[in-house]
Amino acid sequence: SYQLSVISYQLSVISYQLSVISYQLSVISYQLSVISLLLTETSSLSxxxxxxxxxxxxxxxxxxxxxxxxxxxxxxxxxxxxxxxxxxxxxxxxxxxxxxxxxxxxxxxxxxxxxxxxxxxxxxxxxxxxxxxxxxxxxxxxxxxxxxxxxxxxxxxxxxxxxxxxxxxYIEGENLEQELQSEGVFNEEKIKHLLLEILPILDFIHAKRVIHRDIKPANIIRRRSDNKIILVDFGASKFMPIANLSLTGTVIGSAGYIAPEQSNGKAINSSDLYSLGVTCIYLLTGISPFELFDVSEHEWVWRQHLINNPVSVELGKILDKLIEFGTKKRYQSAGEVLQELAVKLAFVIPPKPRSQNTIQETVLPAFPAATREEINLKSAKEIDYTNLRDFLAQEKWQEADQETANLFLKVADRTKEKYLKIEDIDNFPCEDLATINQLWLKYSQGKFGISVQKRIYESLGGSSNYDQQKWNAFGTKVGWRVNNKWLYYDQITFSLKAPWGHLPTLVWGVGGGIILFSRLETCAMDGVSSRG
Structure with missing residues (x-):
C-alpha cells in the first residue's frame, strides 16, 4: 500500500512536470508565431x-x-x-x-x-x-x-x-552605384529608361524652385517593389530666389559630378542636368568621372571608355550637351531634354497620373454633332480599343490621352520600354492607326486627332524633313507652345476649348511625330482610311 502511494505520488509529479513542459512549449510556440508575424509584416527585417x-x-x-x-x-x-x-x-x-x-x-x-x-x-x-x-x-x-x-x-x-x-x-532597393557594382555597366536602353524617369522628377522639383545640387548614382534608388527610380538625399538642395536665380552661395555637391558654376557657389537648374549627364556617362563606362575628363585638353573623353557598349549618335549628342561646361550651351531645363529625347529618339513620354489639381471641367462649344456611324475597332494585333472609345464618348479627354499613349506602346510591344523606336512608328499597323485616329475624330467632332495634327503641320510648310522652326510653329498652333516655351503635361487643356489638334499629345510626346504623320499618309495610300 505504501509503495502504491509512492508510485502514485511520483506519477502526479511527472504529470505536473509534463504540464509545465506543455505550458513552456505553448509559450515558445506563441513567441515563434509572434516572430513569424513580425517577420511577415516587416518584410525583410532580420x-x-x-x-x-x-x-x-x-x-x-x-x-x-x-x-x-x-x-x-x-x-x-x-x-x-x-x-x-x-x-x-x-x-x-x-x-x-x-x-x-x-x-x-x-x-x-x-x-x-x-x-x-x-x-x-x-x-x-x-x-x-x-x-x-x-x-x-x-x-x-x-x-x-x-x-x-x-x-x-x-x-x-x-x-x-x-x-x-x-x-x-524608407526606400527599399539598390542605388545605382550598387546596381552598377552588382550588374555591370548600363547599356543605352537602361540609360534611356533612367532619363525618361528622372527628368520628370527634376522638372517637378525645378518647378518648385528647388535645385537638388547632389545628383549622383548613390542618390538615385531603384525601388524594389515597382522598379521605379526614386531621387533621394535632398540635404544639399537649395531654394532658388525668385528675383535672382544665380546668387552666389555655399559650395555643395559631390566631387566629379558637380557643375563648374556650382563649384563657384552659383548653382542653377542646369547644374542638376550637368550632374545627371556625368552620372549617365559614369554608368555607361564604370569609370570615375575624373578619368573621363582630359584635363590637358579640357574635354570629356567618355566615348574612349565604352567597351563593347555602343551608344547611338543621337543619345551621345544629348549626353554631350548635358555635360557642356558653358551654361548657355547646356540644356536649360529638364523639359527641354525630354523634348530633345522625343525628337531624336522617338520617345513616347507616358502622361503623368491624373491629379486633382489638373482636372479641368469640359465645356462643349458649338461644334456640329458627332457622326452616329459606329467605328469598327479593327486591330492587326488584337488590341482592345473599348476603353479608349468609352473615355472619348464620356469626354474624359485626359484619360483618353493616357490610354492612347499606352495603346501605342502596347501595339508596338514596347510597354516595358516605355518608348517607341523610329522603326516601331514606321511599321505601326495601319488598321490600328486608323482606329485610334477615327475614334478621336468621331468624339471630338473632328477637332482632335492625328490626321488633324498632320494637316496643321503641313499647312505650316512642314514636311518629312525635321525643321525645328516649323516644328515650334506647329507646337504654337496646336497650343503646346506658349510664349516661345513648350508646356509641361499638366498645362495641357483637356477640353474642347483647346485649340484644333491639341489632342492627343502623343505626337508632342513622341517627337517622331513627323514620322507618324508620314506613316499616316502611307497607310492612306495603302487604302486604309484615316477619316482625316
Missing part, C-alpha cells in the same frame, strides 16, 4: 534587427534589447519621440548620421529613415550654415514629398538633447 535597439547618442551607438527604454550603456533615451527605434546605421557624412529605423506606432512596424544632425564642421559660421542646410532638407521634403518618386517627410523636430532630427520614408 531576427537580429527585431531584437536590437541602436542608441542614438553619437558617442555611444550601443546595441540594446528592443524592450529597453534607455541605453544600458549611457542611459540615452532609445525611442525617438517615443515612436521611432533605430536598428542600423546606414550612412554618415558631414551633416550627421542616417539610421534605418522602425516605426513602433504602426502595427506593421514599417521601416523609416532617421537623419540626425551631427555636423563635422568646425566654427560657428560653418555650424550655422550646416544647421540651415539640414533644415532646408526638411523643408524640401515637405514641399516635394507628395511626388511619388521622392521620399515623404514624416517628422522634423529638435529633441530634448538639442539635436535636430528628420524622419522620412
Amino acid at each position: 531576427l537580429f534587427e527585431l531584437t536590437m535597439s541602436l542608441c542614438l547618442n553619437p558617442d555611444c551607438l550601443y546595441n540594446n534589447d528592443p524592450t529597453d527604454k534607455f541605453c544600458q550603456k549611457c542611459r540615452f533615451q532609445l525611442l525617438l519621440k517615443d515612436r521611432y527605434r533605430a536598428i542600423k546605421l546606414i550612412g554618415q557624412g558631414g551633416f550627421g548620421k542616417t539610421f534605418q529605423a522602425i516605426d513602433e506606432d504602426k502595427p506593421s512596424k514599417p521601416y523609416c529613415v532617421i537623419k540626425q544632425f551631427f555636423p563635422s564642421a568646425q566654427g560657428s559660421n560653418a555650424l550655422k550654415k550646416a544647421a540651415e542646410l539640414f533644415k532646408e532638407e526638411a523643408i524640401s521634403l515637405d514641399n516635394l514629398g507628395q511626388h511619388p518618386q521622392i521620399p515623404s517627410l514624416y517628422a522634423y523636430f529638435t529633441s530634448n538633447d538639442g539635436r535636430q532630427y528628420l524622419v522620412q520614408e
Whole structure:
C-alpha cells in the first residue's frame, strides 16, 4: 500500500512536470508565431534587427534589447519621440548620421529613415550654415514629398538633447552605384529608361524652385517593389530666389559630378542636368568621372571608355550637351531634354497620373454633332480599343490621352520600354492607326486627332524633313507652345476649348511625330482610311 502511494505520488509529479513542459512549449510556440508575424509584416527585417535597439547618442551607438527604454550603456533615451527605434546605421557624412529605423506606432512596424544632425564642421559660421542646410532638407521634403518618386517627410523636430532630427520614408532597393557594382555597366536602353524617369522628377522639383545640387548614382534608388527610380538625399538642395536665380552661395555637391558654376557657389537648374549627364556617362563606362575628363585638353573623353557598349549618335549628342561646361550651351531645363529625347529618339513620354489639381471641367462649344456611324475597332494585333472609345464618348479627354499613349506602346510591344523606336512608328499597323485616329475624330467632332495634327503641320510648310522652326510653329498652333516655351503635361487643356489638334499629345510626346504623320499618309495610300 505504501509503495502504491509512492508510485502514485511520483506519477502526479511527472504529470505536473509534463504540464509545465506543455505550458513552456505553448509559450515558445506563441513567441515563434509572434516572430513569424513580425517577420511577415516587416518584410525583410532580420531576427537580429527585431531584437536590437541602436542608441542614438553619437558617442555611444550601443546595441540594446528592443524592450529597453534607455541605453544600458549611457542611459540615452532609445525611442525617438517615443515612436521611432533605430536598428542600423546606414550612412554618415558631414551633416550627421542616417539610421534605418522602425516605426513602433504602426502595427506593421514599417521601416523609416532617421537623419540626425551631427555636423563635422568646425566654427560657428560653418555650424550655422550646416544647421540651415539640414533644415532646408526638411523643408524640401515637405514641399516635394507628395511626388511619388521622392521620399515623404514624416517628422522634423529638435529633441530634448538639442539635436535636430528628420524622419522620412524608407526606400527599399539598390542605388545605382550598387546596381552598377552588382550588374555591370548600363547599356543605352537602361540609360534611356533612367532619363525618361528622372527628368520628370527634376522638372517637378525645378518647378518648385528647388535645385537638388547632389545628383549622383548613390542618390538615385531603384525601388524594389515597382522598379521605379526614386531621387533621394535632398540635404544639399537649395531654394532658388525668385528675383535672382544665380546668387552666389555655399559650395555643395559631390566631387566629379558637380557643375563648374556650382563649384563657384552659383548653382542653377542646369547644374542638376550637368550632374545627371556625368552620372549617365559614369554608368555607361564604370569609370570615375575624373578619368573621363582630359584635363590637358579640357574635354570629356567618355566615348574612349565604352567597351563593347555602343551608344547611338543621337543619345551621345544629348549626353554631350548635358555635360557642356558653358551654361548657355547646356540644356536649360529638364523639359527641354525630354523634348530633345522625343525628337531624336522617338520617345513616347507616358502622361503623368491624373491629379486633382489638373482636372479641368469640359465645356462643349458649338461644334456640329458627332457622326452616329459606329467605328469598327479593327486591330492587326488584337488590341482592345473599348476603353479608349468609352473615355472619348464620356469626354474624359485626359484619360483618353493616357490610354492612347499606352495603346501605342502596347501595339508596338514596347510597354516595358516605355518608348517607341523610329522603326516601331514606321511599321505601326495601319488598321490600328486608323482606329485610334477615327475614334478621336468621331468624339471630338473632328477637332482632335492625328490626321488633324498632320494637316496643321503641313499647312505650316512642314514636311518629312525635321525643321525645328516649323516644328515650334506647329507646337504654337496646336497650343503646346506658349510664349516661345513648350508646356509641361499638366498645362495641357483637356477640353474642347483647346485649340484644333491639341489632342492627343502623343505626337508632342513622341517627337517622331513627323514620322507618324508620314506613316499616316502611307497607310492612306495603302487604302486604309484615316477619316482625316
